[in-house]
Amino acid sequence: MHDIKAIRENPEAFDAALARRGDAPVTGEILELDEARRGMINAAETAQAEQNKASKLVGAAKASGDEAEFERLRALVSEKKAEVAQMQAKAKELDAQLTDKLARIPNLPADDVPQGADENDNVEVNRWGDVPTLDFTAKEHFEIASVAASMDFETASKTSGARFVMLKGAVARIHRALAQFMVDTHVDDNGLTEYVTPVLVRDEAMYGTDKLPKFGDDSYQTTNGWWLIPTSEVTLTYSVSGDVLEESALPRRMTAHTLCFRSEAGSAGRDTSGMLRQHQFEKVEMVSITHPDTSDDEQKRMLRCAEDLLERLHVPYRTVLLCTGDMGFGAKRTYDIEAWLPGQNAYREISSVSTTGAFQARRMNARFKPADGGKPQFVHTLNGSGLAVGRCLIAVLENGQQADGSVKLPQVLAPYLGGKTVLGVDGALS
Secondary structure: OOOHHHHHHOHHHHHHHHHHOOOOOOHHHHHHHHHHHHHHHHHHHHHHHHHHHHHHHHHHHHHHOOHHHHHHHHHHHHHHHHHHHHHHHHHHHHHHHHHHHHHOOOOOOOOOOOOOOOHHHOEEEEEEOOOOOOOOOOOOHHHOHHHHOOEEHHHHHHHHOOOOOEEOHHHHHHHHHHHHHHHHHHHHOOOOEEEOOOOEEOHHHHHHOOOOOOOHHHOEEOOOOOEEOOOOHHHHHHOOOOOEEEHHHOOEEEEEEEEEEOOOOOOOOOOOOOOOOOOEEEEEEEEEEEOHHHHHHHHHHHHHHHHHHHHHOOOOEEEEEOOOOOOOOOOOEEEEEEEEEOOOOEEEEEEEEEEOOOHHHHHHOOEEEOOOOOOOEEOEEEEEEEEEHHHHHHHHHHHHEOOOOOEEOOHHHHHHOOOOOEEOOOOOEO
């Protein structure tokens, strides 16, 4: 959500920032609506003052016995009362229209975000690990001999339809081990607090984290109105909605491992093979609630937390700074981490780490009280994947695949796998 005061003060700069995203100017329409709303509020206040003045005179006219004046004033009070009610209703309607329009405008990009139209204009800022040189043709995750029998798309399709998978046996255990490894690392080494959150939320939580009103089609809603979360960014971030935190309580760093749900609207025909793009998946999310002065440093910290996981897993990756045309709606700046997938001979996204500035906080009215006793200010909110569990499973399997169809697993997973580090061709761990 944007600050209408900032738009009033510098509409040209606001439109120029939107133009960097490829969006048309909006301030003309926004300011016209804002002026009408403020004019109606002023008119209602004027009519209210006239009503109050007439009300005071009614008693005096009655006491003096001036029946004609009494009736005139009583009629005037009634007339002004109706006017006030009508004007207040109109002001409320205009306010709702303005709020809705502001809620549909994307966040403004940070000054250091590169200009661009799509993913081809993203800027690589880091690369780690050597892409493996294989003396055999790399297979995609679902084609690897030791994996294929335990990654069951056919049964999942029978029960749920396309874009679902059933994992079983050792592959299911590796998937679980990855999630445990991620959460333990975030808690033990990165100082995040672990949460277990609901996966069903109300409209307010989706709205506060900028998933509504514009992107309702991207998520699932139950018949009684709950939404299935697209990630625990929603629950973790919204946990501070309406709060006024002490400055000393910042930053608040949180992590959660949850099921996530996305309709994948608009992705028909994309990544239909394997488990790269699913309607239901698991993710370990990182969320930070910070002081505005430290949010940029916090984003870099969160990015390192996610990159470090891949380094511990020995998965080659590259990090890119998204251009203005490829950023998400609520993001002010986003870094994507792309893991190397030998089966696709390409880097594919495994994490996004974004700062929204005060964009979400303003929608949620989440603030902090400065230590010096000044006026409460909006916090900054950040979120990042740390990591997408299913995509991490794909990366581990494909990068560890051997010519005989077995998979060498990262040593850091051994404590979660009973000390075993190989997925044999027979689908068993050893």
